[in-house]
Amino acid sequence: MYFLNLSLLQFLAVFGSLSAISVALYLLDRSRRRQIVSTLRFWVAAEQPAVAARRKHIQQPWSLILQLASMALLLLAIAQLRLGTPARAGRDHVIILETSAWMAARSGKSTLMELARDRARRYLHALPSRDRVMLVRADALATPATAFEPDRRKIEAAIQSSEPGATALNLDQALAFARHVQAQGGGRTGEIAFIGSGRTIERDPENAAAPPRNLRVLLVSDPIENAGLRKIGMRRSATEPDLWEIYISTHNYGTRARDATLAIDFGPPGNNGRIPAGSQRLTLPAGADKEASFEYRTSAAGILRVNLTPHDAFPADDYAELELPAQPMLPVTVYSNEPELLRPVLSATPRLAAVYRKPAEYRAGDKGLVILDRFIPPQPPAADSIWIDPPAKGSPIPVRTIVENEPFQGWDAGHPASAGLRTKDFKLERTSVFDPAPTDGRIGEVMQGPVIVSRPGKPKLVVLGFHPVLSGMRYELATPLLFANLLRWVSPEIFRHWEIAGGSVGTVKLVMDQDVAEKDVRVTAQDGSPLPFTIHDRALNFFSGTPGSVRVVAGDREYLYSLTLPQLWDAKWDPPADSQKTIPHFPPVFDSSSDLWPWLALAGALGLLTEWILFGRFRRIAAISRPVLLRRKATVPLEVRR
DSSP states (O other), X not given: OEESSSOHHHHHHHHHHHHHHHHHHHHSOOOEEEEEESOSTTOOOTTSOOOOOOOOSOSOHHHHHHHHHHHHHHHHXXXXXEESOGGGSOEEEEEEEEOXXXXXXXXXXXXXXXXXXXXXXXXXXXXXXXXXXXXXXXXXXXXXXXXXXXXXXXXXXXHHTOOOOSSOBOHHHHHHHHHHHHHHHOSEEEEEEEEEOXXXXXXXXXXXXXXXXXXXXXXXXXXXXXXXXXXXXXXXXXXXXXXXXXXEEEEEOSSSOEEEEEXXXXXXXXXXXXXXXXXXXXXXXXXXXXXXXXXXXOOSOEEEEEEEESOOSOGGGSEEXXXXXOOOOEEEEEEOSOGGGTHHHHHTOTTEEEEEEOGGGOOTTOOSEEEEESOOOSSOOXXXXXXXXXXXXXXXSOEEEEEEEEEEEEEOTTSGGGTTOOOOOOEEEEEEEEOOOTTSEEEEEETTEEEEEEEOSSSOEEEESSOGGGSGGGGSTHHHHHHHXXXXXXXXXXXXXXXXXXXXXXXXXXXXXSOOXXXXXXXXXXXXXXXXXXXXXXXXXXXXXXSEEEEEEETTEEEEEXXXXXXXXXXXXXXXXXXXXXXXXXXXXXXXXXXXXXXHHHHHHHXXXXXXXXXXXXXXXXXXXXXXXXXXXXXXXXXXXX
């Protein structure tokens, strides 16, 4: 005889607590009630205090005994008291079923996943019927599909619904999770059965824990020759904005070299209207990487498709698509009577589409950026604008004073428009000094105050109190840099550097070119939801477990990751020599124990019902209903103890 759910000490502790509470309740005084009696001999003077005597004994011991016995029976039912020996009780097994991306590879007419599911069902049917089983699906994460379940139908349904994922197997994490759930289960420890290919990500031998002693390994044979795409990188050329530089890395996972063709094409989604962009013949060495590079010129948005042929038993890594954004252009409308002064400065930036007009041709509805050269329009522009030496009357920033031959003092190092500007050894022949608002930016100053002011908001506004090309600044290198900074501040997306990468899902490490504060970094998934990330020594790390695109914005750079390739393994796991490697054959176990809890629960319920009938409210109602003949003498209210 033994307990299945509770130990003996736990049972005694719970039963002792309930017994103590019940005895204490029986020793307490009963409640008082007001009753009308027809006698005066129990009269007590109002001013005389009532004497309360504590109860020294239990008036209804059989009621208490019946309640304690009933509670003991119910508690025994909860503890699942059984007849027999604990050695005949079942054990708790954990099946680790590999669901990595590699399990989608084909071996003959079946996939590795189908072979693994069949082996998992055979192992399940070999276990004794009394044993409980938990199914854990393992790829980059260990995910329990069931709890410890004695019902074989539920486990078999979970095995049947297991499908390959998109990440590689992290075997160390799966084994650690199995050990943990067995230790927390509270039952007898059974086996940990790993069923899969054993192709895992790179392991750290120093930090890897020793395999469990109760490990059984049922490997699925996978003598498969596979080669596929590993990484794809794209970025715009630093000298030619329309030119994409493309780098592709392939890997041969097989044991012999093979010839392949790598081809790319570009166009809209689908197969219509696509343009071949290049192809190369490659010889892929066994177990090694092979790189290839392409160049493709386009400013339009579209889909770049990469294809590796011939396809093999695992075609999921032979094909990838990357979304290319359009080359952004900023329309600029310049209103000036001397456009030749500004044309060299604006033509230095190839991402501007500048249109030059006379001030008399002014229109308030221009889009993009409007540059006003030394005149006040009849109506302020609705778009972002740069005002160059506006007249004092009508200036968007009030003019405090006008100075002449004033030395330039310096730049505001905290403003983005002043980035990289150090020159200050020049004089301004004539300049307006502004009276900015507290929220305005003071980009450049002289002794009397700011002469270059920016106003954030929508639309953005920049006002210069002098004309850079008609002042002492015209011979300084700071002039084109100032305009580039102003354009970057007004429209930062035009100057954003794009880098596009195609790779596999899982953990991604991005090494950035410059230090970027964490507050200036955003990592978002394809649906716009933020992804957690860490930054250490210019290395940004994030994890994406599902295929899709991830956008990283870090300062003036934007990285677009197309994580559509499956994550594959780095090494083949060698199971321990002492682990079991075949389907087990357990000897038949004759069930010598039987469940008593249904009968114990029924007996406990009947005991409580009997106590309620004999000693509870039912008895009091029967006693009140019996007729009582009393001599009527006097009727006075009296409070008595029941």
